[in-house]
Amino acid sequence: xxxxxxxxxxxxxxxxxxxxxxxxxxxxxxxxxxxxxxxxxxxxxxxxxxxxxxxxxxxxxxxxxxxxxxxxxxxxxxxxxxxxxxxxxxxxxxxxxxxxxxxxxxxxxxxxxxxxxxxxxxxxxxxxxxxxxxxxxxxxxxxxxxxxxx
Numbered sequence: 578x579x580x581x582x583x584x585x586x587x588x589x590x591x592x593x594x595x596x597x598x599x600x601x602x603x604x605x606x607x608x609x610x611x612x613x614x615x616x617x618x619x620x621x622x623x624x625x626x627x628x629x630x631x632x633x634x635x636x637x638x639x640x641x642x643x644x645x646x647x648x649x650x651x652x653x654x655x656x657x658x659x660x661x662x663x664x665x666x667x668x669x670x671x672x673x674x675x676x677x678x679x680x681x682x683x684x685x686x687x688x689x690x691x692x693x694x695x696x697x698x699x700x701x702x703x704x705x706x707x708x709x710x711x712x713x714x715x716x717x718x719x720x721x722x723x724x725x726x727x
Contacts, residue, residue: 582649585688589654592693593642600634602627610692617697637662637678654686664709671711680705 592608595601609623618625634640640662648655660680665673682700686693703713 578649582651582654584691585652585654585686586647586649588688588691588693589647589656589686590644593644593656593658596630597633597640597642602630605630608693610689610694613693614695616695632668635666636664636668636673638665639663652688654688655683656686657681657683671706671709674709676709678705678708 588608591604595604596608605627606623609626611623612621613623613626614621615625615629620629637660640660643659643661644656645659646655646657658681660678660682662678662680664671664676664678667673680701681704682698684699685697687695706713
């Protein structure tokens with residue numbers, strides 16, 4: 578592994594530990610570029626990134642990410658993680674349930690000049706919805722959240 582790849586892994590580790598786990602958004606400008614591109618929404622900029630994280634913090638209390646794998650090659654870092662939290666706030670139109678959730682995801686980050694400039698997340702949203710008691714297929718077909726027990 579090159580020195581650059583080691584630095585890139587350290588950058589992503591800092592993102593998860595400081596920003597996501599410790600909720601310290603003040604370090605975000607040091608981690609993400611001014612034109613950071615968030616897929617699949619195609620939103621750009623540190624403000625969009627901060628809003629995404631703030632929404633996550635509002636929806637989940639006691640949130641903790643554990644990095645299971647960090648793989649670096651060139652300007653990319655792949656992070657596979659597990660998040661444990663309590664659904665304590667609204668999430669995409671779903672009112673707080675108070676239920677504990679375990680969510681998994683994988684995110685590919687592109688890093689340029691020591692900052693994250695692009696990210697592609699693949700997150701198990703359906704699994705999380707099931708843990709909240711929402712039937713994901715019914716929610717998609719009806720255009721709104723549905724209880725899995727209804």
